Amino acid sequence: xxxxMNIGFDNMVSxxxxxxxVSPESAPVRRLVQEAKDAGRVVDVTxxxxxxxxxxxxxxxxxxxxxxxxxxTGRLETE
Numbered sequence: 283x284x285x286x287m288n289i290g291f292d293n294m295v296s297x298x299x300x301x302x303x304v305s306p307e308s309a310p311v312r313r314l315v316q317e318a319k320d321a322g323r324v325v326d327v328t329x330x331x332x333x334x335x336x337x338x339x340x341x342x343x344x345x346x347x348x349x350x351x352x353x354x355t356g357r358l359e360t361e
Contacts, residue, residue, distance in 0.1 A: 287357050289337060289347045293327040297358065302338040303351045311336055318344045 286294040304311055315336060318324045324344050326333075331348035338344055347354065 287354070289335075289345060289354060290327055290349045291329050293347075295337060295339070295345060299339045299341060300337060300358065301340050303354050303358070304336050304338070305351055306333045306336045306346070315344055315346070318342075 285297040287297050287300070289295050306312060306315065315324060323342055324346060326346045328346055328348040333346045333348065335347040335349055335351040335354050336344060337347060337354070
């Protein structure tokens with residue numbers, strides 16, 4: 283059975299697909315996000331709010347969330 287984690291605003295991601303949850307502050311992460319945007323592989327679920335976490339998946343998609351990485355990690359550990 284698939285387990286899903288809420289990444290904000292009732293948007294879910296499959297726990298099995300998550301590779302990493304990181305902060306968007308560093309230059310390498312911003313560069314990876316920009317490259318993925320150019321390739322059409324970014325899903326922005328911030329609803330216009332500031333991006334606080336970047337979720338990398340095993341399918342090369344990147345999810346942008348308005349929830350802190352620590353909060354998402356806590357949700358992941360309780361799933």
